[in-house]
Amino acid sequence: MSENKCPFNNLREPDGPLGLPIVNSFPFVGWNTLKFLKSIREKYGDIAQYKLLGFTNYLVSHPDDIAQVFKEERTGVYSKKRFSETFYPFFGNGLFNSYGEDWELQRKQLQPFFKKSKVTDWFSLVVEESLSHIQAIDGQINELNAEDLMQPLMQSIMSSILFGVGLENEESKKAISAIDSVSEQLASHGLKSFIFNGLLNKLPTPGNLKYKKALKTIDTSIRKLSSSQTDDKQGGLLPLFAEFMTAKELRDQLFTLYFAGQDTTVSTILWVLYYLAKHPNYQERARKEVLGCWPSLEKITHEDLDDFVFLNAAIDEAMRLAPAAYVISRDVEKDTQLGQYKLKEKALLILSMYVTHRHPDLWDNPSEYRPERFIERKNKGYSFYPYGGGKRLCLGMHLARMEITTIIALFVVTFEFKLKPGVNIDPITHMTLKSKNGIPLTVKRLKFTKKAFD
Numbered sequence: 001m002s003e004n005k006c007p008f009n010n011l012r013e014p015d016g017p018l019g020l021p022i023v024n025s026f027p028f029v030g031w032n033t034l035k036f037l038k039s040i041r042e043k044y045g046d047i048a049q050y051k052l053l054g055f056t057n058y059l060v061s062h063p064d065d066i067a068q069v070f071k072e073e074r075t076g077v078y079s080k081k082r083f084s085e086t087f088y089p090f091f092g093n094g095l096f097n098s099y100g101e102d103w104e105l106q107r108k109q110l111q112p113f114f115k116k117s118k119v120t121d122w123f124s125l126v127v128e129e130s131l132s133h134i135q136a137i138d139g140q141i142n143e144l145n146a147e148d149l150m151q152p153l154m155q156s157i158m159s160s161i162l163f164g165v166g167l168e169n170e171e172s173k174k175a176i177s178a179i180d181s182v183s184e185q186l187a188s189h190g191l192k193s194f195i196f197n198g199l200l201n202k203l204p205t206p207g208n209l210k211y212k213k214a215l216k217t218i219d220t221s222i223r224k225l226s227s228s229q230t231d232d233k234q235g236g237l238l239p240l241f242a243e244f245m246t247a248k249e250l251r252d253q254l255f256t257l258y259f260a261g262q263d264t265t266v267s268t269i270l271w272v273l274y275y276l277a278k279h280p281n282y283q284e285r286a287r288k289e290v291l292g293c294w295p296s297l298e299k300i301t302h303e304d305l306d307d308f309v310f311l312n313a314a315i316d317e318a319m320r321l322a323p324a325a326y327v328i329s330r331d332v333e334k335d336t337q338l339g340q341y342k343l344k345e346k347a348l349l350i351l352s353m354y355v356t357h358r359h360p361d362l363w364d365n366p367s368e369y370r371p372e373r374f375i376e377r378k379n380k381g382y383s384f385y386p387y388g389g390g391k392r393l394c395l396g397m398h399l400a401r402m403e404i405t406t407i408i409a410l411f412v413v414t415f416e417f418k419l420k421p422g423v424n425i426d427p428i429t430h431m432t433l434k435s436k437n438g439i440p441l442t443v444k445r446l447k448f449t450k451k452a453f454d
């Protein structure tokens with residue numbers, strides 16, 4: 001790697017592969033991002049460097065260095081500016097994307113709606129929606145792709161939380177399906193924006209036209225939904241936000257919250273089901289624990305969620321091995337020092353939860369699924385950070401946790417489930433970490449839960 005002007009001249013830049021001429025490591029990242037990042041850490045250490053089409057990237061994997069990055073983000077050493085510019089067409093100036101004073105104000109405005117004590121207001125909605133989706137599954141069915149159940153379930157929940165109306169409302173349905181269609185293209189659109197100054201995204205290809213049309217549908221539907229709901233009779237965040245947001249702000253925040261909250265939560269639920277299906281002993285332990293508190297429908301209360309010690313550990317362990325948000329990035333705003341290295345202004349800093357969560361210095365037998373490690377967890381800090389950290393820590397983490405614990409608890413007492421034999425579960429890196437073939441399960445409805453739910 002070449003030497004560059006830097007105030008920390010006594011330090012050197014992190015090591016890393018040179019990659020191919022011109023494109024550098026781009027094909028390897030595109031081919032298998034997780035494998036590439038993991039191998040970079042293994043070969044070059046906890047702060048490593050690689051280049052993509054001439055741009056410098058630093059992969060930072062040690063919890064202490066991650067803590068320093070989050071700390072120094074508060075003083076402007078790191079930022080999310082380039083991410084924000086790239087994804088402006090999607091998120092606009094919503095909380096996920098904004099920075100500076102806009103972000104400060106938005107965070108202050110939105111935080112109260114997502115406090116732990118506040119999200120329990122949505123508990124009965126989550127229970128009702130979950131039961132109606134889970135019970136709608138034919139009692140005779142013995143095969144189920146978990147995604148086909150969980151995706152519509154979360155769409156319904158998010159539609160009610162955001163718009164105050166479920167998917168039976170035409171405008172809500174249109175908005176949700178357009179947001180999903182935009183989300184599908186987000187990763188490739190983001191990647192293409194680094195090539196030829198984003199020209200590929202501007203060509204009138206069928207994909208680009210479909211994407212533009214979907215963005216327009218989102219705008220129109222959110223506008224219609226907000227003008228039809230000037231009071232809070234229907235509940236949901238939209239009428240509450242409409243009191244202090246312009247139409248454009250509403251669109252950006254609702255899109256952001258749906259996008260940030262839906263796919264991440266679905267992916268997490270699917271991975272938890274995968275690991276519980278693979279480990280019947282853990283599945284049975286989780287089921288017994290839930291039935292101990294919730295022997296029948298009448299006994300379901302949100303106060304029990306934190307008492308599901310094993311179930312919560314099983315969820316954490318799935319989030320460790322398969323973090324829905326597997327990577328986040330920051331811009332290096334000025335030449336700086338991290339650990340024993342100098343980092344150069346304008347480089348991109350990559351924090352990968354996937355890599356750190358499988359770091360062998362931090363976790364014994366890192367690829368083994370063993371929920372018990374979270375019951376007596378010793379290595380705190382950023383060795384486990386599925387919701388990010390620092391000032392931009394996930395806004396919706398308490399909502400996500402309430403949804404995930406509730407939905408998994410109801411699922412394990414309704415079904416005994418196994419992985420469908422012969423299907424490979426290969427992780428793929430869309431905007432969230434997914435499984436290529438979904439999570440196909442064979443399920444058996446449990447007699448005692450049928451009695452409880454009938």
Ligand code: HEM
Pocket residue numbers: 095096097107256257258260261262264265268323324325328329386387388389391392393394395396397399400
């Ligand atoms: C399991 C589910 C979820 C995971 C794994 C997750 C993960 C994350 C991560 C890693 C970040 C930090 C991004 C960064 O630093 O660049 C983040 C931010 C964010 N998340 Fe989540 N999230 C989840 C659910 C939700 C939900 C349910 C909502 C709301 C409905 C939500 C809303 C947000 C928002 C608005 C931000 C941006 C916060 C800011 O920049 O101030 N998330 N999330």
